[in-house]
Amino acid sequence: MNFWLLLTVNSITFGGLLFLLSAGFSLIFGLMRIPNLTHGSLFMLGAYFGATFVGGMLGVAFDFWIAALIAAVLVAALGALLERFLLRQLPGQPLAQVLVTLGISFIAADFCLMVWGGDPINVASPEGLVGFLRVGPLVVPKYRLAVIVIAIVVAIALWLMLERTRLGAMIRAGVDDPDMARVVGIRVSQMFTIVFAVGAGLAAFAGIIGGPILSVYPGIDQDMLPLALVVVILGGTGSLLGSFVGSIIVGFVYNFGQALLPELAYFVLFLPMLLVLILRPQGLFGRYVP
Amino acid sequence: MTARLLGLAVAFVALLTVPYWMPGDYYVNVSSQILFYAIFALGLNILVGYAGLVSLGHAGLFGIAAYATGYMLQLGYGHVPAILVALVIGLVSMAIYAVLSLRTTGIGFIMITLALGQILWGLAYRWISLTNGDNGINLPGRPQPFGVEINSANAYYYATLVTFLLALAATTVFVRSPFGAALMGTRDQPRRMNALGYHVWAIRFWACMFSGLLTAVAGVLFVYYTLFISPQTLALPASAEVLLMVISGGAGTLFGPVVGAALVVVVKSVVSGYIERWNMLLGLIFVAIVILMPEGLVPGSARLWRLAWRRASKKGAQP
Numbered sequence: 001m002n003f004w005l006l007l008t009v010n011s012i013t014f015g016g017l018l019f020l021l022s023a024g025f026s027l028i029f030g031l032m033r034i035p036n037l038t039h040g041s042l043f044m045l046g047a048y049f050g051a052t053f054v055g056g057m058l059g060v061a062f063d064f065w066i067a068a069l070i071a072a073v074l075v076a077a078l079g080a081l082l083e084r085f086l087l088r089q090l091p092g093q094p095l096a097q098v099l100v101t102l103g104i105s106f107i108a109a110d111f112c113l114m115v116w117g118g119d120p121i122n123v124a125s126p127e128g129l130v131g132f133l134r135v136g137p138l139v140v141p142k143y144r145l146a147v148i149v150i151a152i153v154v155a156i157a158l159w160l161m162l163e164r165t166r167l168g169a170m171i172r173a174g175v176d177d178p179d180m181a182r183v184v185g186i187r188v189s190q191m192f193t194i195v196f197a198v199g200a201g202l203a204a205f206a207g208i209i210g211g212p213i214l215s216v217y218p219g220i221d222q223d224m225l226p227l228a229l230v231v232v233i234l235g236g237t238g239s240l241l242g243s244f245v246g247s248i249i250v251g252f253v254y255n256f257g258q259a260l261l262p263e264l265a266y267f268v269l270f271l272p273m274l275l276v277l278i279l280r281p282q283g284l285f286g287r288y289v290p
Numbered sequence: 291m292t293a294r295l296l297g298l299a300v301a302f303v304a305l306l307t308v309p310y311w312m313p314g315d316y317y318v319n320v321s322s323q324i325l326f327y328a329i330f331a332l333g334l335n336i337l338v339g340y341a342g343l344v345s346l347g348h349a350g351l352f353g354i355a356a357y358a359t360g361y362m363l364q365l366g367y368g369h370v371p372a373i374l375v376a377l378v379i380g381l382v383s384m385a386i387y388a389v390l391s392l393r394t395t396g397i398g399f400i401m402i403t404l405a406l407g408q409i410l411w412g413l414a415y416r417w418i419s420l421t422n423g424d425n426g427i428n429l430p431g432r433p434q435p436f437g438v439e440i441n442s443a444n445a446y447y448y449a450t451l452v453t454f455l456l457a458l459a460a461t462t463v464f465v466r467s468p469f470g471a472a473l474m475g476t477r478d479q480p481r482r483m484n485a486l487g488y489h490v491w492a493i494r495f496w497a498c499m500f501s502g503l504l505t506a507v508a509g510v511l512f513v514y515y516t517l518f519i520s521p522q523t524l525a526l527p528a529s530a531e532v533l534l535m536v537i538s539g540g541a542g543t544l545f546g547p548v549v550g551a552a553l554v555v556v557v558k559s560v561v562s563g564y565i566e567r568w569n570m571l572l573g574l575i576f577v578a579i580v581i582l583m584p585e586g587l588v589p590g591s592a593r594l595w596r597l598a599w600r601r602a603s604k605k606g607a608q609p
Binding site: 102230233262281 | 338344346390393394396397398400401402404405406408409411412413415416417418419525526527530533534537538541567569570572573574575576577579580581584
């Protein structure tokens with residue numbers, strides 16, 4: 001009984017992390033039509049930055065949540081620079097975009113290896129969330145519940161931002177039809193920087209939040225990027241609801257696949273994606289076929 | 291035109307005499323690597339350059355052909371059936387790739403091929419009873435094509451060179467044929483091609499198959515070179531690397547992928563001996579190429595060359 005409950009909690013937690021990672025990926029993809037192959041690297045950079053701040057730097061150790069915020073803001077700024085000075089120069093050139101984003105991800109991976117070495121870094125759960133919550137016979141790790149709550153809060157905040165604010169309406173217009181949005185006076189390319197920075201910050205935030213669960217290790221960027229990709233293909237590009245549902249599905253399939261069919265875990269992971277591609281190429285909640 | 295022919299002749303002679311002017315076996319082996327990666331890049335270039343379809347899952351095809359060779363040899367079959375089965379499995383996988391990913395073009399195609407490549411990597415990594423997981427599969431030895439031993443570095447280099455020249459010739463014929471022209475038509479104007487009565491999907495599909503064949507051939511050459519295959523060969527960085535070879539050299543040109551393969555292999559195996567942070571160097575080179583020569587090294591250098599030539603001749607005309 002507890003095995004299944006724990007597996008379910010793990011799946012939802014992992015789904016929450018994936019949502020934080022892929023919401024930005026999906027918006028960047030939907031709005032800018034750019035395959036942002038640095039997204040895994042942004043996740044990894046956030047994780048390493050966060051781990052450093054938590055572990056203490058120059059004798060100052062930060063509180064977990066403050067460290068997470070600083071790491072997210074730093075990586076968001078990095079993302080904004082990346083968009084402004086590199087990707088901005090290459091509109092409508094997917095080959096050059098692929099080359100440059102892959103080049104950056106190589107640089108980032110090697111930078112992390114240089115600074116933090118090859119050994120995995122374990123990040124301690126923040127104080128107050130160590131240990132387990134006991135509900136009758138059931139035992140659930142507190143930190144994982146907290147991650148679920150954070151993911152839901154971020155999801156609601158993003159939803160409010162997209163659905164209830166002027167900026168959100170402009171972003172949605174840009175996702176649906178960039179040319180028409182430009183015609184009615186929305187400066188779509190200015191929103192690129194905002195969306196890219198927010199996406200990068202969320203990815204970095206996911207990285208540090210995921211630290212106590214996944215730990216931080218070289219190659220985590222390449223583990224996470226394909227998962228974000230599957231989420232976006234499942235849910236549909238540029239759709240927040242799609243990212244949310246897709247993340248939960250991938251979270252469940254990944255964890256249950258690992259536990260029940262370890263030999264075919266990856267195969268099982270990509271199976272729902274193939275089904276969606278065949279039956280509904282625009283994704284479950286997407287509006288256009290990329 | 292004569293300059294081009296002269297350049298090709300010099301390159302051809304240089305390739306033929308590699309074992310005589312390279313300082314030692316190590317560098318001959320690096321040359322072999324460049325050549326089979328060049329075949330791989332030529333195969334991917336058919337899709338990226340001529341069909342306008344960017345695949346980020348080609349290492350999966352490369353790797354599955356290599357695994358098939360290793361597995362068949364492990365089962366006790368000879369080299370000829372092993373190679374044939376490897377090529378067939380490579381082609382069948384390519385057909386599955388094509389059927390699934392040709393539903394879209396552009397970024398959608400990138401994403402689906404990436405995911406398919408990850409599936410193959412996941413199977414190689416996790417299906418331990420078949421692939422031996424991270425420990426990989428060792429090969430007992432190299433074949434003897436037409437009774438010739440190819441165990442020494444020089445002999446293997448020549449075997450790879452012959453295959454490379456055949457692949458280059460086949461690619462040239464393919465690209466310059468009416469089919470190649472139709473393929474470029476589907477890249478630039480798919481709707482118009484459709485209106486003209488071309489079956490766009492079928493043209494793309496057969497281009498995929500040709501690309502898959504070259505990829506599988508390169509995979510077989512790779513596995514006989516290293517005599518070992520592990521999941522690393524199929525992983526996303528490997529797919530990215532070959533794509534970078536194509537784009538950095540110049541997608542849609544015949545020699546771009548060859549130059550790109552040389553660049554990546556040299557940085558990876560030679561420069562890495564001197565600079566610890568070679569991965570970062572590679573990344574910096576790619577970013578620099580995008581900024582300075584977005585069309586790739588070969589067309590970019592040709593453009594600079596023509597520009598310099600024109601300036602020089604203009605100066606000559608105005609004394």
